[in-house]
Amino acid sequence: MTAISLPSAMEFIWLEADLLDSHDYAAWLALWTATGHYIIPTERDAEDYAAVLNVVYDDQEMREARVKRLQSGLSMSASPAARTVRTVSRFRAMDGAAGVFVVRCAQHIVEYKYDRTRMLAADVLFWLVPAASGISLQRKVVTLINGDDALHGIGYLL
Amino acid sequence: MDQQSAYAALAREDRVHTSLYTDPAIFDAEMDRIFANTWVWVAHASELPTPNSYKMSHVGLQPVVVTRDKESQLHVLLNRCRHRAASVCEQKRGRAQMFVCRYHGWSYDMTGRLRAVPYAAGYGTELNKEDYPLVSLRVETYAGLVFATMRDDIQPLAEYLGPARAWIDLFMKQGAGFGIKVAGEHRFRFPGNWKIQLENTTDAYHFPIVHRSFLTSLDEETEGQFDVLGQGGWIEDLGNGHSVMVMIPDLVDLEANLDAPIPERFQDLAAELAKTHAPQEVRRIVRAVGGTGFNINLFPNVACSMAFFRVLRPIAVNETEIAHMALGMAGGPEAANQARLRLHEHFQGPMGFGSPDDAEGWERVQRGAAAGDDLWILLNRGLAQGSNTGDVSAETGMRAAYRMWRRMMAQ
Structure with a gap:
């Protein structure tokens, strides 16, 4: 396994963004480590996300259940799903624990459904670890610019 | 037909007119x-945990600050x-001894009293501070639920809630003896x-x-529990627009059936709690952790809904804000409170499996x-x-x- 560089991390994060916009959820699930957490906070400065309420706090089982729901055809907020186009940029490597490559970046998602276009902006923190396949996702924290304020029903993944 | 009778005619016993959803003039009248004429929920007491704490809230369209x-x-x-x-005040919640207006620096204490005015000499004798407190509404509480009203002459809150109080008492049992706190x-x-x-x-x-899609994400035992139409449930009109x-x-x-088997989905939690709690205490906490099996709808803006508070805020005739407030056991075991947070996230909120x-x-x-406006x-x-x-599944609660809407709109 080779060490992670910022360019390889950026390539991984762009791939992840493209999988989500194209609803390729099976491939998205495969990006994760078995112990990884997918988190969308309601509190911007929480020290321990497990101890507070989040919009999303998913371990592997919940990620799989979430994908199953989005693809089931039984959820009216997800079928038809909103169309999304997202851009990820402003990458910066951050200090992290040994063996973890931490990247902070900006994400803009434009959503379209029912004659309406909406935007969601977020800071995103990725914890990446080397894997046989290249890189695996250990943690993703999507801190929405308005995550501590009123949002709307979201039938896709951020 | 006068205006009151016109409103009354729009809400019949078995149907209401579409304009109740769409007419801005009706929204303004509401x-x-x-x-502006009844008890409106503004906070839970646990959101104001200490002296000099506050949170922002609303009574209808009017922004208020709830203070202790x-x-x-x-x-x-x-x-x-x-x-x-x-x-x-523009901080959603916090602690302070004073609210200082950022425009000209007038400052008010937590009771609303005007304490200081900058460059007061400019008013000469024309400003008596006692005449200009923040406008204070009537406040009453029941079981930690804090309500306010613009009216000094309506019935006390306890009387307004009436038979709903007994159901609120049952709802609060999910504190498992620790009491209830808002947990997010x-x-x-x-x-x-x-x-x-x-x-x-x-x-x-x-x-x-x-x-x-939520039901299919559950294990078989829990899915059976959420077969809400198949368990002999019922619905009651509790008066004044309230229902359960x-x-x-x-x-x-x-607090009943504490000897029933612990559901599969709470077995791990029970094992964790058993390290530090007596068996009977474990059963009491685990039975409370998933919340109650009923929704209390309190007219006009709050519900005690299974395991959380649902608060609605009208913004415009076609715009509404909802808060789903997660509840925890105040001072209760962290493992149980984290389990409650995860259950809340599973169904509620902008990316829950239900909301x-x-x-x-x-x-x-x-x-x-x-x-079809006719x-x-x-x-x-x-x-x-x-x-x-x-x-x-009857529409009794609606x-x-x-019926309360008609009574208030036609008065």
Whole structure:
């Protein structure tokens, strides 16, 4: 396994963004480590996300259940799903624990459904670890610019 | 026909007119005749945990600050400086001894009293500070629920809640003897009328349809528990627009049946709690951790819904904000409180497995209500069963709410 560089991390994060916009959820699930957490906070400065309420706090089982729901055809907020186009940029490597490559970046998602276009902006923190396949996702924290304020029903993944 | 009679004619016993969702003039009248004329929920006492704590809230369209003063008394104050109307508080919650208006520096204490005015000499003898406190509303509480009203002459809160109080007492048993605290909130908006959400809390009929994708995400035992139409539940009109909908009769009294087997999904939690708690205490906490089996709909803006508070805030005739407030056991075991947070996230909030589908359904109602402005919204399911019992999927709770709507709009 080779060490992670910022360019390889950026390539991984762009791939992840493209999988989500194209609803390729099976491939998205495969990006994760078995112990990884997918988190969308309601509190911007929480020290321990497990101890507070989040919009999303998913371990592997919940990620799989979430994908199953989005693809089931039984959820009216997800079928038809909103169309999304997202851009990820402003990458910066951050200090992290040994063996973890931490990247902070900006994400803009434009959503379209029912004659309406909406935007969601977020800071995103990725914890990446080397894997046989290249890189695996250990943690993703999507801190929405308005995550501590009123949002709307979201039938896709951020 | 006078205006009062015209409103009354729009809300019949078995149906309401589509204009109740779409007419801005009716919305304006509701803010005046309903929200400015009754008890409106503004906070839970645990959100104001210490002297000098506060949170922002609303009574109808009007922004208020709920405060706990240094003597621990609660106040609900209009969030508006008496000088030139600037808001005096823009932090959602926090602690302070004073609200200082950032425009000209007038400062008020937590009781609303005007304490200081900069460059006061400029007023000469024309400003008596005692004449200009923040406007204070009448406040009363029941079981930690804090309500305010613009009216000094309406009945006390306890009387207004009436038989709903006994159900509130049952709801609070999910504190498992520790008491209830607000443990966080999801807030989201939907482009639709506030009464669409009011109805939804007492609508068991939609559950197996709208929430099929949630149900299929559960284990078999839990999915059986959420078969809300198949367990002999019922719905009761509690008067004054309030109602209760019992979906899981086994979870009405969380202090009963403590010897029942612990459900599979709580086995790990029970094992964790057993390290530090006696067996009977473990059963009491585990039985409370998933919340109750009923929704209490309190007219006009709050519900005690299974395991959380649902608060609605009307913004415009076609825009409503919802808060889903997660609850925990105050001072209870961390493992149980984290389990409650994860259960709340599973269904509630902007990306829960339930709320986005509800929100989509409510938006569809508002979009559909643009068609057929001579048509009516039906509320006649279970009408023949009478007003105080019946099938849990009956629209009894909606009829109760609209009966109160008619009474208040026609007064």
